[in-house]
Amino acid sequence: MAAPSSLFRGGRLFDGRGFVDATDLRVDADGRIAAIGSGLEAQPGEQVVDLDGAWLLPGLVDCHVHFREPGLVRKEGYLTGSAGALHGGVTTVLEIQNNPPLMESLELLQEKMRGLVGVSHVDFAPYGSLTEAALPQLATMAGRVPAVKCFLGCSTGAGGVDDEPTMRRLFSAAAAAGIKIVAHCEDNAIMQAAAAAASADQAVRHDLMRPRSSEVQSIRDALRVADEVGADLHVFHISTAEGGRLVAEARAAGRAVSGTTAPHYLLVTAEEAHAAAHNRFKVNPSIKYAEDRDGLRALVADGLLQGIGTDHAPHPLEEKDRPYAKAPSGFPSIDLLLPLTVAIADESGMPLEAALAAVTALPAEEFGLTSKGRLAVGADADLVIADPDEVRTVDEISLPSKSKWSPYHGRRLRAFPRAVWLRGHQVYADGAVSGDPRGRPLY
Ligand SMILES: [Zn+2]
Structure with a gap:
């Protein structure tokens, strides 16, 4: 099932090596990054995500x-x-x-x-x-x-x-x-x-x-x-x-x-x-x-x-x-x-x-994963939105993995992911997984 194309606007984009301010990024219906640049115009029917200066990172x-x-x-x-x-x-x-x-x-x-x-x-x-x-x-x-x-x-x-x-x-x-x-x-x-x-x-x-x-x-x-x-x-x-x-x-x-x-x-x-x-x-x-x-x-x-x-x-x-x-x-x-x-x-x-x-x-x-770890045209649209200024205290019970304890419990940390996309599909938002598991084997 293809995702609709999406436009992420006005983020502070980290491309895998460095930050680029106020940049837009388009994801095509196949879940790949189709364009990166400033002033990209929304197309009819396209989902638009306004970032308001939040970080947009590769997964x-x-x-x-x-x-x-x-x-x-x-x-x-x-x-x-x-x-x-x-x-x-x-x-x-x-x-x-x-x-x-x-x-x-x-x-x-x-x-x-x-x-x-x-x-x-x-x-x-x-x-x-x-x-x-x-x-x-x-x-x-x-x-x-x-x-x-x-x-x-x-x-x-x-x-x-x-x-x-x-x-x-x-x-x-x-x-x-x-x-x-x-x-x-x-x-x-x-x-x-x-x-x-x-x-x-x-x-x-x-x-x-x-x-x-x-x-x-x-x-x-x-x-x-x-x-x-x-x-x-x-x-x-x-x-x-x-x-x-x-x-x-x-x-x-x-x-x-x-x-x-x-x-x-x-x-x-x-x-x-x-x-x-x-x-x-x-x-x-x-x-x-x-x-x-x-x-x-x-x-x-x-x-x-x-x-x-x-x-x-x-x-x-x-x-x-x-x-x-x-x-x-x-x-x-x-x-x-x-x-x-x-x-x-x-x-x-x-x-x-x-x-x-x-x-x-x-x-x-x-490890030879050419479509992962970077934001570039043609790469998989694995995307993370994070607010760099939001500080939280780690609460081990709230963590989704199975153990429900963490050696970092009680630490004050910033830049928790707000939302995550995997190959163009939103899979996580505000602390909760969304949708059925979509992970695929690599290699
Ligand atoms: Zn190990």
């Missing part, structure tokens, strides 16, 4: 979420997770299945995607899983997934690669199949040594149990092995300034290397995370220190990382409320991506354009 691209479907929908699911995405201004998710069944074949990926049509409110693509079992299947995944996910270091309880021969075999196979690798980088041996040496007081500090050196060493090893075998490597959720700089330097040297960080590494310190109740900020990699936060902010400000992904990883609060060692890692955050991104710019002083590019154009380019 955000979250390149790192866990929606836990299939297999663990008691914790989340695409219906609730994608409703949370719209609340956060996100219209495209790249999603990692980190609970069984892992995405170790094209058949499993296709079965998963078929099950999500009519369920997801946003466009979506699951990553493949880079495991030993997936190796014979990798060639069939090429071009059908954004990348394949490799866990270097244990994170989810599902194991993880902790020896270099295995890493080399997996990376070689991905390189041979021509598929980008996305990696969780933490070194198991360093984490085990930290745990063995910790006093009782230290053993409840997540930043000490998963120390800075575990990420830095793992990134060094992954960069070296990727270089040796000719693999295209993307490091996810970088939590240390040194790790971020290693990735940026390798990229600057012309290597096929890239990386993203996450909002919490840009907004929160280890001390604040430790003080939070219910292990709410317990996440892997652990949240590090002010100098890591500041170093990562500088890399994002300079466009030297390829984006910010939430790592939305929901768990029921009663599980997070267990004693530290038994509480699962990860927390929900996709519901707040746009306001958190604006807070990163506000608190760091980085240009707003740099922060917004990190959740729009940069991740779209990184």
